[in-house]
Amino acid sequence: MYNLKHYFKSKKKKFFITLSLLIISLVFTLIISLSVGSLSISIDKVFLALTGSLQDKRLSHIILDIRLSRTLASIFIGASLAVSGVLIQSVTRNALAEPFLLGLSSGALAFMALAVLIIPSAILSIHYMSAIAFIGALAAFALTLMLSEAVGGSATSLILAGIAVTSGFSGISSLLAFIVQAKLNRPFLILLLGSLAQILKAQVIMLASVFTVGFIASIALAKRLNAIMFGDEQSLQLGYNPRTTRLISSLLAALLTSVSVAVAGIIGFIGLVVPHIARLLIGNDNRFVIPLSALLGSIVLCLSDISVRLASEGLAIGEIPVGAVTSALGAPFFAYLLMAKVKS
């Protein structure tokens, strides 16, 4: 008994050390992110702008209205995707599960295409399009959940239902996208391609509030998630209904991911791999994994966005989709961690 307590204490200590290190790196990343772009701005000017005492109005306009929105968005989206990854991987007990498995992205795309087909002018408004994407993602998720519940609501049924809904909707969305492209006279997919470049303040506020709610709820669910990871039987023995856990967690994951999809399009890798990185660092206890994943996710996406800006500037090719960079940047790091773990 003493040993177990001692073990938990040492884990806790390790968690707080890692947590503070990650918070420091996040702050650093944030400041770098504010100073890097088509115009590099020195760090002292960034601080001046943040405190509102920068004389150069245009410079502070660039920092506060373009870069800050973009940086905060990348932080909240990264964190949201990572947390929903933890939720989904826990309730499905599947290491390969990720939030997009629930049919969210293809649902969002299909609804967006449908909306543009019915009301072509909808494409002109970011607000409409993100609202539609959000509804689409949640609708697809509802379908997945209904299908899964209809066949018993087990971990496997959730995954299989997700696969069915995803393939259904992606078929529909490519078909619709093709029609829309022909009708609208212009490449539809380019218009939908997620980018952090034109994030609006209202969207940042939406991301932040959904993340806060999702994060607190996930922390509250951490013990239930730990229980379900041992199996549905064990969870029941500990007094937690596994179906309820699965329902609430997947709902939270869907909410977190839908907002991200609506604002920035599909960004892979983070939801799948960041939870694993967190587990490699701290073990499987979700009380620790969730906060660390959130921090790691935000750092990874913020760094990816910085490299997007650097690359766009250096190669003079315009904005690169950030989703492509997350994988390219994150995969080697993940491979390194994996090798280190195996060696030890």
Added chain:
Amino acid sequence: MSPIKANLAIIIAALVLGLILGASLTYFAVPLKEGTTTTLTTTITLKQTPSTIIKTKTVLATTTIKPEYPITIVDALGRIVVIKEEPKRIVTLSPAITEDVFALGLGKYVVGVDSFSNYPPEVVKLKKEGRIADVGGYWQPDLEKIVELNPDLILADAGAHAKLREKFMELGLTVVYIKGGSASSLEDILSDLGLIAQIFHVEEKAEEVSKELLAQIQDVEEKLARANATKAKVLVLLGPPSWGYWSAGSGTFINYVINVAGGVNIAAKYHGWVKLSLEDIVSENPDVIIVSLMASSEEAKKVIENIMSSELASTNAVKKGNVFVLINEANDVLMRPGPRIVEASKIMAQILHSEVFGEISRNDVIKLSPTLSHNTYVGESIAIA
């Protein structure tokens, strides 16, 4: 009264009149920089003959309306935009818009253009000298650079840049959308010119440019009508065939160019930008194939070789040697919905009807030539000869 005294009296009267007019105009809060200069010029003309008084009065009236801001316009997205004062720092987000602005003589106000803008040559020169900034690619302009330039007007394309609308508004930037890439005819392009002219009160210049462009198009059409030329079936490929047979259907400005130049667009049964199937093309059997390419002449020749060795070899176009690849300027002209659409129509007319307009000889229009021929092609051409 002696005639000199009478003249003097008229001059004084005119001066007083001008002063009163000017004062009353300042009272109505009209910026009078240009207004005052015009009163000056009127007094000079007055000294010559008294009979010009009536004339100068009208001059006064029209020129003092000129700096009347704010004005309200409706742009191509149907937005109502209020222009508070005459813009002095413009950013244009597409090559066609840059060409529109320069055609209207507003080039001196341009402070930023997209990366592809390279016409008129002045733009390239000013870019090199650093007097016009590059604000990034067509699809995703660099917002930070735009803000840095502190523009008082951004001219954007209703197609490519619509999604940036809300961000521009959040940043407090004034943006006006023109039809641009969604233009379907010369009329649409002229209405774009008219919209821009409205913002700067240069409607007369826009009218002048429009008349000139319309006259040139009419000239092409009349010559074709007089020659009673038969219409050729045309396939325009956007990019090399290896990208897929992308073409421009009805409702595109390229379709308009083909029609004006006395051709029938085989893609016109589809709407908008469309990917054709090989079967579609072969069964339509185009008489002329035109490929738009952003590449060198060496690559253009390769594309022609590819077409000749592909299934397209069975089309009339390849059999008759009517395969043309447009590169550099000829390609720019065809692909940009700006005032040079007229030039594109002329090039297209020359390609389609060399019997009327003379054989085309431009080094940016590469034609299938017997030297790079293929066996079947040589056989066919001998048979035709």
